[in-house]
Amino acid sequence: MAVRNKPLGRIAPEVLDGLWKGSIDMHIHPGPDPLAERPLDSGQVAVLAEKAGMKAIVLKSFSYNTVSDAFIIGKHLCADLQVLGSVVIGYTTTGGLTCAAETIEKMAQIGCKVVWFPAMDAKWCRSYLGREGGISILREDGTLKDEVYDILKVIKDHRMVVCSGHMSYEESTKLFDAAIQMGITKMVATHPLAELSRFTLEQIQELAAKGVYIEHVYGTLMPRLGGMDPSDYVDCVKLVGAERTIMGTDLAQVWDMSPADGMRHFIGMMIQFGCTPEEVELMCKTNPARLLDVE
DSSP states (O other): OOOOOOOOOOOOHHHHHHHHTTOEEEEEOOBOOTTSOOSSBHHHHHHHHHHTTOOEEEEOOSSSOOHHHHHHHHHHTOSSSEEEOEEEOSHHHHSSSTTHHHHHHHHHHTTOOEEEOOSTTBHHHHHHTTOOOOBOSBOTTSOBOHHHHHHHHHHHHTTOEEEOTTOOHHHHHHHHHHHHHTTOOOEEEOSTTSTTTOOOHHHHHHHHHHTOEEEEEGGGGSGGGTOOOHHHHHHHHHHHOGGGEEEEOOBOOTTSOOHHHHHHHHHHHHHHTTOOHHHHHIIIIIHHHHHHTOO
């Protein structure tokens, strides 16, 4: 999308900080991480989010399940922040698709709230990165593999959130169709405007119309992930509605600010480029709280 220069509106500090306080970030990458240099571990991320007055965070890793980290941090380190764990379906996290349902079931029993379908191990993502192999949730005839239904049953039974990860639109829409048929309502399209995902606005509209929440992340606005124009996010929000959108950071790597500070920047940027404070509140507070059952 072409970059459009828009006049930046002024934001009263009390408005910005009021939205930041009580916000929820459902997409944080802490260290240690064998795939990227992360400046902060899970505990440091949580402490900074609690200091900022945020309500909750979700820890995410491509290499390991973060549920035990979240449990320990919540019990011993952060009393005023809800720290939630997740599972990303992949080779090192769930053994691929074959053992995923059983692994996720065990993680759910100790507090897992979010399940991402294949991300860095997704066939679509590996192809984008010039790598071979990877996980596809579709058979050769285009139908969903049996393991997908087993995973979705666990997600439904434990009221978890299902996210599309780094899969293609074809895989994602078929996943969400199956989830809807099973009665699942907590669904998120993972940063679909990112270059890695490459969903069109028409496809995003179709997902939102089905009841899928559309995720926008601060990380894709940074040079390392393509330097997207914030106007594209705002235009998408106006297209599908803030009531069908969530905001997260997708931070952090070694040159990034902390996820907590990233959320504050993201809130300010979305307002400056055309969202109302009421729309931002829906996207960074109300909607993620509903997805995560956070009071």
